[in-house]
Amino acid sequence: MAAVIRRATFTAALIGLLSSAAAAFVLSAHRWPQPSTTVYYGLLSDPYASAFASAAGEWTSRSVFQFNAQASAIGPCSASGPLGLGNGANFGTTTCDGTGFGDSDLAVTETVYDGNTGFLLAAAITFNTAQSWSVYDGPLQASIDFRRVALHELGHFLGLEHETNVPAIMNPDISDLDRLQDDDINGAAALYVPLGAATLVAPAETLVNTARPLYQWNAAPGSSWYRFYLHGTAGTVSDSWYSASNLGCGAGSGTCSLDPGFNLQDGIYSWWIMSWNYVKAGPWSTRSDFTVAAAVVGPGATTLSAPTGTATTPRPTFTWSAVAGSTWYQLWLASPSGAISQTWYRASDAGCASGTGMCQITPSRDLSNGSWSFAVETWSPAGSGSWSAPQVFVVSTPLLTPPATTLIAPLGLITTTSPTFQWNAIATSTWYQLYLSPPSGGPVATWYRASDVGCASGTGACSVNLPSPLSSGSYRFWVQTWNSNGAGPWSAPGNFNVP
Numbered sequence: 216m217a218a219v220i221r222r223a224t225f226t227a228a229l230i231g232l233l234s235s236a237a238a239a240f241v242l243s244a245h246r247w248p249q250p251s252t253t254v255y256y257g258l259l260s261d262p263y264a265s266a267f268a269s270a271a272g273e274w275t276s277r278s279v280f281q282f283n284a285q286a287s288a289i290g291p292c293s294a295s296g297p298l299g300l301g302n303g304a305n306f307g308t309t310t311c312d313g314t315g316f317g318d319s320d321l322a323v324t325e326t327v328y329d330g331n332t333g334f335l336l337a338a339a340i341t342f343n344t345a346q347s348w349s350v351y352d353g354p355l356q357a358s359i360d361f362r363r364v365a366l367h368e369l370g371h372f373l374g375l376e377h378e379t380n381v382p383a384i385m386n387p388d389i390s391d392l393d394r395l396q397d398d399d400i401n402g403a404a405a406l407y408v409p410l411g412a413a414t415l416v417a418p419a420e421t422l423v424n425t426a427r428p429l430y431q432w433n434a435a436p437g438s439s440w441y442r443f444y445l446h447g448t449a450g451t452v453s454d455s456w457y458s459a460s461n462l463g464c465g466a467g468s469g470t471c472s473l474d475p476g477f478n479l480q481d482g483i484y485s486w487w488i489m490s491w492n493y494v495k496a497g498p499w500s501t502r503s504d505f506t507v508a509a510a511v512v513g514p515g516a517t518t519l520s521a522p523t524g525t526a527t528t529p530r531p532t533f534t535w536s537a538v539a540g541s542t543w544y545q546l547w548l549a550s551p552s553g554a555i556s557q558t559w560y561r562a563s564d565a566g567c568a569s570g571t572g573m574c575q576i577t578p579s580r581d582l583s584n585g586s587w588s589f590a591v592e593t594w595s596p597a598g599s600g601s602w603s604a605p606q607v608f609v610v611s612t613p614l615l616t617p618p619a620t621t622l623i624a625p626l627g628l629i630t631t632t633s634p635t636f637q638w639n640a641i642a643t644s645t646w647y648q649l650y651l652s653p654p655s656g657g658p659v660a661t662w663y664r665a666s667d668v669g670c671a672s673g674t675g676a677c678s679v680n681l682p683s684p685l686s687s688g689s690y691r692f693w694v695q696t697w698n699s700n701g702a703g704p705w706s707a708p709g710n711f712n713v714p
């Protein structure tokens with residue numbers, strides 16, 4: 216066992232505390248193997264004995280570290296202890312290693328640790344007899360408050376080093392502070408609270424369209440650094456350490472975000488995060504996989520022009536800038552209800568086969584009132600190109616009833632008693648009423664859904680056969696359109712004769 220001794224001196228030099236929060240508690244990298252230890256103070260007499268017990272009790276009650284303070288008559292130094300340290304506290308003129316005090320030295324804590332494991336084996340606190348001591352709270356007086364010095368030395372005893380950047384009992388110079396500060400308590404936690412594992416958030420089990428994804432994970436409590444390990448099909452891509460404060464999760468909570476600053480080739484990747492603080496390496500997170508599909512082999516992105524803002528026609532013209540080399544364009548369109556349609560257009564059909572100027576298409580169906588969004592992707596024989604940025608527009612047209620249809624058949628002299636009734640579909644008509652006036656008897660009116668007469672697409676012909684043959688004679692019929700805004704006009708009449 217290689218044992219190593221360290222010493223830390225608390226001085227009376229009075230300097231102001233710095234207020235910067237750039238750094239926090241400093242850990243010695245040596246700690247007890249468990250979050251507790253015994254300290255002896257029975258050689259002290261009151262008021263110092265009770266002040267020492269009170270200081271040990273403050274660490275025990277306010278931090279995760281437990282001091283088992285014993286009033287046994289054991290001092291700081293012990294011939295039989297590791298390197299002569301006895302785990303006690305007392306006044307003295309020299310420390311256990313025989314060194315005397317400097318004029319401004321108040322106390323010294325010596326520790327001995329196992330050079331192999333780094334764990335502390337023993338410690339000792341010696342208060343400088345030559346100082347003028349008393350016990351009090353509040354601002355420093357001419358004499359030295361023993362209790363706050365004991366509090367500081369016990370911080371060394373459990374493994375903390377000096378802290379100069381934020382208010383702390385562990386500041387190397389005594390001050391008006393007479394109780395443990397948040398930084399002191401956090402330091403003890405960093406030494407003794409087991410580190411948790413980070414939980415990966417993104418990218419996780421997904422496909423990303425960017426070559427430079429942002430890596431995000433939930434902070435592991437107590438972790439001040441993180442090891443980022445990224446593996447691709449060709450091996451390790453990155454194995455780097457990042458400070459939690461640079462990832463936006465320095466407080467040990469919230470989400471850590473990392474932009475490692477490099478692009479990835481398309482492919483499959485796995486990544487892990489290890490938590491870490493100054494004394495402990497935490498567990499690795501579970502693995503997350505993702506696929507990068509970011510390479511663009513086709514043409515670049517187009518820029519959308521119209522529609523934008525509010526369109527007052529149900530068939531607004533879609534306009535975007537032509538991209539050289541793009542022979543097809545895909546229009547992605549999301550309706551107010553979220554329904555998505557994707558339609559490919561030849562550049563020549565959009566009037567932009569030259570690759571310059573603007574491409575234009577007009578939808579073949581009316582767009583309902585509401586908020587729509589669209590985007591356009593380019594394409595060339597080399598492959599898919601880029602998507603444009605999406606654009607939102609609002610369709611706001613008066614609520615219109617459908618226009619009249621025109622009749623196709625039967626008209627004139629026919630040769631069957633079971634003719635097929637046909638008329639031209641109207642894009643905005645969802646129902647049709649067939650009104651048939653026979654040579655004798657009353658007229659017959661029947662409503663048909665567009666989908667039941669084969670013209671739900673709003674284009675082509677609507678067709679229906681009546682359930683029974685017609686008797687001989689002259690007939691006249693009309694068809695009326697309808698949608699949710701109301702009935703449209705009747706068609707012009709059609710006349711036919713059944714043999």
Ligand SMILES: [Zn+2]
Nearest residue numbers: 223224225387
């Ligand atoms: Zn110190």
